[in-house]
Amino acid sequence: MQEYKRLTIILFFLFFCVFIRVDAKINDLPLLGKAIYVDPGHGGRDPGALYKDIEEADINLEISKHLVKKLEEKGAIVYIIRDGDYDLSRPNSYNIKRSDLQNxxxxxxxxxxxxxxxxxxxxxxxxxxxxAQVFYDDINNNNKKLAENIQASFKKMLNSNRKIKEISTYYMYRHIKVPGALLEVGFLTNPNERHLLKTENYQKKICDSIVEGVINYYNS
Ligand SMILES: [Zn+2]
Structure with a gap:
């Protein structure tokens, strides 16, 4: 009987250890099972906003690449729309911008x-x-909730005082059915923010705040 008791205690202890470890692993990967598309704005023949020799498209891509890594670290499967300096328009398309957005x-x-x-x-x-500011289209019911969660992170982690804004006139966001948002992560026209946006440290900080907002969106 004594042996039986001891065995029960050992088994219970082992079960407890395995349970805690599995639980810790899942908590480390809060985005497990989620597939996410990261879309760096502009590229190629469309540099986006310009300030002297700084092109928005380049900084968008740098930030997006950090974001892909950080989302993957949290368990998500991540795709990126472009991983270099090119646009997605069809060759010979007469309206490059429209063709790029359609694709x-x-x-x-x-x-x-x-x-x-x-x-x-x-x-x-x-x-x-x-x-940093989040824009969303109300075509999907979850977009506002996502925008609120990411904006709350921008406030907490980047000290942004901006508010979410609904848009319905942007071709691209009006036509995407899955949840998502347009993240304008800073102003190229503000000298201090322009300097920060070029640094790897601040780019990673932006990504940390986006990832936290996405996790909170799924938990809320
Ligand atoms: Zn842009």
């Missing part, structure tokens, strides 16, 4: 993904404007 929409809608994140930089006529 981005097609890629995202045909990919059976859970979420998309478009990365862009903002500009404004006043150099005082700053801060």
């Amino acid at each position: 981005r929409v097609k890629l995202i809608n045909n990919s059976n993904i859970d979420l998309y994140l478009s990365i862009h930089l903002n500009t404004y006529s006043s150099s005082n404007w700053k801060g």
Whole structure:
């Protein structure tokens, strides 16, 4: 009987250890099972916003590449719309911008993904404007919730005072059926933010805040 008792205690202990370890592993991978498309804005013949020799498209791509890694570290399967300096328009298309956006929409809608994140930089006529901001289209019911969660992270981790904004006139976001958002992660026209946006440290900080917002969106 004594032996039986001891065996029961050992088995219980082993079960407890395995359970805790599995639980810790799942907690490390909160985005396990999620497929996400990262969409670096512009590229190729479309440099996006410009400030002297700085092209928005280049910074969008740098940030997007960090974002892919960080989302993968949390367990997600991640795709990227472009991984170099090119656009997605058809050769010989007379409207390069429209063709580029149409192909981005097609890629995202045909990919059976859970979420998309478009990365862009903002500009404004006043150099005082700053801060990361989330834009969303109400075509998908989850878009507002996603926008709120990422904006809350921008506030907490990047000190952004901007608010989420609904858009319905942007061709691309009006046509994507899965949840997602347009993230304008900073202003190229603000001297301080422009400097930060070029540094790897700040780019990674932006990505950490996006990842936290996405995790909170799934947990809320
Ligand atoms: Zn842009």
